[in-house]
Amino acid sequence: MTENTRKIGNTLLRVDDITLSFGGVHALNGVSFEIKEHEILAIIGPNGAGKSSMLNVINGFYHPQKGTIAFEGRERKRMRPHVAAEQGIARTFQNIALFKGMSTLDNIMTGRMLKMKRSFLWQALYWGPALKEEIENREFCEKVIDFLEIQAIRKTPVGKLPYGLQKRVELGRALAAEPRLLLLDEPMAGMNVEEKEDMCRFILDVNDEFGTTIALIEHDMGVVMDISDRVVVLDYGRKIADGSPDAVRANGEVIDAYLGVSHE
Amino acid sequence: MFYREAGQFKTSYAADQTVFPIVQDRWGVAAMVAIAFVGVPLVASEYMLQAVLIPFLIFALAAIGLNLLTGYCGQVSLGTGGFMMVGGYMTYKLTTTFPDVNILIVFVFAGLCAALVGFVFGLPSLRIKGFYLAVATLAAQFFLGWTFNKVGWFYNYNPSGTITAPPRELFGITITGPTASAEVRYLVVLCIVAVFAMMAKNLVRGRVGRSWMAIRDMDIAAEIIGIQPIRTKLMAFTISSFYCGVAGAMMVFLWLGSAETEAFDINQSFLVLFMVIIGGLGSILGSFLGAAFVIITPIILTNAPPMFGIDLPIDLQKHIEIMLFGSLIVFFLIVEPHGLARLWQIAKEKLRLWPFPY
Numbered sequence: 001m002t003e004n005t006r007k008i009g010n011t012l013l014r015v016d017d018i019t020l021s022f023g024g025v026h027a028l029n030g031v032s033f034e035i036k037e038h039e040i041l042a043i044i045g046p047n048g049a050g051k052s053s054m055l056n057v058i059n060g061f062y063h064p065q066k067g068t069i070a071f072e073g074r075e076r077k078r079m080r081p082h083v084a085a086e087q088g089i090a091r092t093f094q095n096i097a098l099f100k101g102m103s104t105l106d107n108i109m110t111g112r113m114l115k116m117k118r119s120f121l122w123q124a125l126y127w128g129p130a131l132k133e134e135i136e137n138r139e140f141c142e143k144v145i146d147f148l149e150i151q152a153i154r155k156t157p158v159g160k161l162p163y164g165l166q167k168r169v170e171l172g173r174a175l176a177a178e179p180r181l182l183l184l185d186e187p188m189a190g191m192n193v194e195e196k197e198d199m200c201r202f203i204l205d206v207n208d209e210f211g212t213t214i215a216l217i218e219h220d221m222g223v224v225m226d227i228s229d230r231v232v233v234l235d236y237g238r239k240i241a242d243g244s245p246d247a248v249r250a251n252g253e254v255i256d257a258y259l260g261v262s263h264e
Numbered sequence: 265m266f267y268r269e270a271g272q273f274k275t276s277y278a279a280d281q282t283v284f285p286i287v288q289d290r291w292g293v294a295a296m297v298a299i300a301f302v303g304v305p306l307v308a309s310e311y312m313l314q315a316v317l318i319p320f321l322i323f324a325l326a327a328i329g330l331n332l333l334t335g336y337c338g339q340v341s342l343g344t345g346g347f348m349m350v351g352g353y354m355t356y357k358l359t360t361t362f363p364d365v366n367i368l369i370v371f372v373f374a375g376l377c378a379a380l381v382g383f384v385f386g387l388p389s390l391r392i393k394g395f396y397l398a399v400a401t402l403a404a405q406f407f408l409g410w411t412f413n414k415v416g417w418f419y420n421y422n423p424s425g426t427i428t429a430p431p432r433e434l435f436g437i438t439i440t441g442p443t444a445s446a447e448v449r450y451l452v453v454l455c456i457v458a459v460f461a462m463m464a465k466n467l468v469r470g471r472v473g474r475s476w477m478a479i480r481d482m483d484i485a486a487e488i489i490g491i492q493p494i495r496t497k498l499m500a501f502t503i504s505s506f507y508c509g510v511a512g513a514m515m516v517f518l519w520l521g522s523a524e525t526e527a528f529d530i531n532q533s534f535l536v537l538f539m540v541i542i543g544g545l546g547s548i549l550g551s552f553l554g555a556a557f558v559i560i561t562p563i564i565l566t567n568a569p570p571m572f573g574i575d576l577p578i579d580l581q582k583h584i585e586i587m588l589f590g591s592l593i594v595f596f597l598i599v600e601p602h603g604l605a606r607l608w609q610i611a612k613e614k615l616r617l618w619p620f621p622y
């Protein structure tokens with residue numbers, strides 16, 4: 001994929017001066033950055049830098065002590081995760097958080113929860129509008145299943161799937177929501193080279209075909225350099241760099257952070 | 265050999281989403297329904313209906329109710345007996361106050377009362393989980409038992425404190441009270457249970473069921489998808505209690521004929537929980553299997569030994585029963601949380617491949 005097939009648009013999400021601490025631990029310290037429409041933003045940094053915490057702040061799971069978040073220009077300070085979901089923010093987790101007792105298909109169907117509106121009374125009849133809604137959403141989920149090439153495991157309980165496939169199903173569940181902003185927390189962690197290549201391809205395709213904006217956390221620098229449009233680097237809860245992959249790679253402070261040069 | 269999926273291709277998602285996608289299963293179910301509705305009333309004895317089939321169906325409905333809450337939504341409850349009590353007492357209160365209202369409608373309203381009570385006692389689930397929630401629902405059980413015992417209004421201040429089913433008709437046939445025949449009561453129970461079981465199955469295979477299971481399996485991820493834990497859990501409590509309420513109403517009006525609060529004590533709560541665990545957490549079929557097992561086992565223990573010339577004292581029977589249930593529950597909880605329903609499924613999968621092992 002080349003740069004000119006997509007048009008990077010205006011700011012979709014802006015976090016401003018986010019400060020988050022747990023007791024004495026400062027997970028995030030005055031972090032500000034933007035995510036632009038249609039771009040792939042990588043968030044990198046050493047372990048414990050606050051990357052996952054940042055995603056948790058964005059989708060309303062953690063409430064920062066200071067700072068604001070503006071999604072599509074609408075500013076907010078605190079909100080519940082389901083509101084973020086309603087606004088079109090979906091995510092995957094660092095440690096897979098699938099619904100273990102359900103099949104692949106049901107997991108992905110659950111991702112479409114917000115697209116289904118019929119009341120439980122209609123559902124109890126499983127007829128008329130409720131059936132129509134179920135089938136329409138099933139059709140969409142089948143598209144996601146085809147896209148991720150997981151047709152064969154449609155009816156398999158996800159608990160029985162190997163790790164790499166579980167990660168893929170989790171991506172499917174997030175995609176089912178047709179998100180505007182997709183947050184991926186280490187989507188390739190623990191995968192072998194082939195699985196990583198598949199996952200990269202899916203991420204690029206999602207971005208390319210559906211124009212979904214993606215923010216991803218990744219430790220594999222090769223992957224980050226390959227697929228991201230822009231990189232934000234966190235270290236000890238602070239943002240230390242923000243720019244194109246090449247610029248960030250050349251940045252001295254980033255090199256220090258990764259080589260573990262002492263700070264104080 | 266004849267039980268095969270091969271060659272049966274689904275051509276639409278609707279066909280793939282039916283409850284019994286395999287043709288042979290559909291025939292089996294049709295045969296079962298025919299037997300249940302036509303065969304049984306023709307041949308079953310009064311004893312068979314009154315001691316086995318009617319309680320089996322009523323408890324199956326209560327087990328479905330608890331399974332929706334515990335098996336699907338993951339919220340433990342020991343208040344089942346209490347919610348059934350609300351159904352039983354409210355049916356009595358409503359039908360004695362409004363004798364002209366169709367008794368089936370009264371059942372629904374009594375179920376709604378139980379649903380409301382379930383909603384209220386579900387509120388603690390927003391803050392507490394597991395063991396502590398179980399204790400909170402236990403409090404519901406005792407509070408409700410106390411209320412229906414102490415507040416005379418619920419049993420029309422009758423000095424014995426007993427509620428007795430008055431005769432009520434449906435299409436000109438007496439279905440409740442001392443003159444209602446066992447066949448008629450059986451058929452009414454069967455119809456009600458069939459309808460509500462279907463609705464429960466529909467709920468659990470649609471959006472509502474998925475939201476319950478999502479909360480059960482991983483509540484954080486569920487929340488981030490847009491499921492609101494508060495609403496989802498309360499809905500499970502409400503619908504579950506509705507089912508238990510209707511079961512309680514049928515227990516008094518279509519089975520026992522009269523009852524006191526003891527009929528709905530903590531033992532019933534445990535009995536229904538045993539049914540759900542033995543039958544299979546998160547399975548509608550399992551609710552039936554579990555109810556059948558728990559109802560029929562004591563009857564077999566009473567009747568089988570004399571057939572072989574063994575004379576088991578009553579208390580020993582009771583002890584064997586308790587030991588059997590206890591060990592099965594431990595077995596299922598540790599080895600197979602999906603209970604008898606899962607064993608049935610495994611057997612079917614084996615049969616599908618038979619006679620080729622792979």
Ligand SMILES: Nc1ncnc2c1ncn2[C@@H]1O[C@H](COP(=O)(O)OP(=O)(O)OP(=O)(O)O)[C@@H](O)[C@H]1O
Pocket residue numbers: 022025026027045046047048049050051052053054094
């Ligand atoms: N819920 C929490 N309670 C207490 N401390 C937390 C919590 N979540 C995160 N932290 C702390 O915040 C800091 C940042 O954690 P975070 O998980 O965001 O790091 P990360 O950059 O994602 O690291 P990794 O690469 O290991 O995933 C850590 O010191 C962590 O211990």
Ligand SMILES: [Mg+2]
Pocket residue numbers: 051052053094185
């Ligand atoms: Mg992390």
